[in-house]
Amino acid sequence: DTEVTQTPKHLVMGMTNKKSLKCEQHMGHRAMYWYKQKAKKPPELMFVYSYEKLSINESVPSRFSPECPNSSLLNLHLHALQPEDSALYLCASSQEVRHNEQFFGPGTRLTVL
Amino acid sequence: QKEVEQNSGPLSVPEGAIASLNCTYSDRVSQSFFWYRQYSGKSPELIMSIYSNGDKEDGRFTAQLNKASQYVSLLIRDSQPSDSATYLCAVNTYTGTASKLTFGTGTRLQVTL
Numbered sequence: 001d002t003e004v005t006q007t008p009k010h011l012v013m014g015m016t017n018k019k020s021l022k023c024e025q026h027m028g029h030r031a032m033y034w035y036k037q038k039a040k041k042p043p044e045l046m047f048v049y050s051y052e053k054l055s056i057n058e059s060v061p062s063r064f065s066p067e068c069p070n071s072s073l074l075n076l077h078l079h080a081l082q083p084e085d086s087a088l089y090l091c092a093s094s095q096e097v098r099h100n101e102q103f104f105g106p107g108t109r110l111t112v113l
Numbered sequence: 114q115k116e117v118e119q120n121s122g123p124l125s126v127p128e129g130a131i132a133s134l135n136c137t138y139s140d141r142v143s144q145s146f147f148w149y150r151q152y153s154g155k156s157p158e159l160i161m162s163i164y165s166n167g168d169k170e171d172g173r174f175t176a177q178l179n180k181a182s183q184y185v186s187l188l189i190r191d192s193q194p195s196d197s198a199t200y201l202c203a204v205n206t207y208t209g210t211a212s213k214l215t216f217g218t219g220t221r222l223q224v225t226l
Contacts, residue, residue: 042216097212100205
């Protein structure tokens with residue numbers, strides 16, 4: 001299995017809602033990542049988990065809260081988002097950190113009303 | 114500020130021609146280099162990884178790395194309309210404790226009939 005899966009594919013939420021994005025991989029990868037991508041821009045790193053521990057937080061606002069329940073799962077909890085947070089949210093994983101060959105999931109298209 | 118520079122394009126090539134995509138990076142300690150293909154509305158797909166100077170070939174794709182010149186390129190032979198996409202160059206820097214990919218802004222390739 002060489003796939004990273006993400007759910008849901010699309011999400012529409014209001015600014016007062018709480019929702020979660022989920023990511024799963026069964027490749028035995030020990031590093032997992034959350035990215036945000038706006039239209040016509042490259043992916044922008046948000047968080048890195050290495051061996052289930054948060055190793056990088058790119059100064060992301062606290063309304064985004066990551067969680068890594070185990071080595072295969074990565075969640076991103078969303079609360080009190082703003083319309084400008086609307087974007088494609090991408091999860092990726094890599095087998096090891098040194099070369100960091102990352103494989104991306106299909107993404108969740110988030111719209112904040 | 115670590116930077117990865119790409120020409121945004123569009124780069125237009127006729128079907129069957131060679132497409133040449135270029136990327137320069139600023140951080141001399143970068144060790145790993147990747148090319149991703151991204152179709153509109155989809156997630157990035159890893160197509161080439163290269164870690165040492167020289168050429169690496171995979172099917173119609175050849176990646177070239179010159180660390181002295183801080184330059185990475187991707188050649189696509191026998192270009193097909195299905196190759197029309199945005200190509201993202203990504204550079205990895207590993208500090209011993211953490212690893213981070215920096216993406217270029219992407220080059221949009223159009224293969225014309």
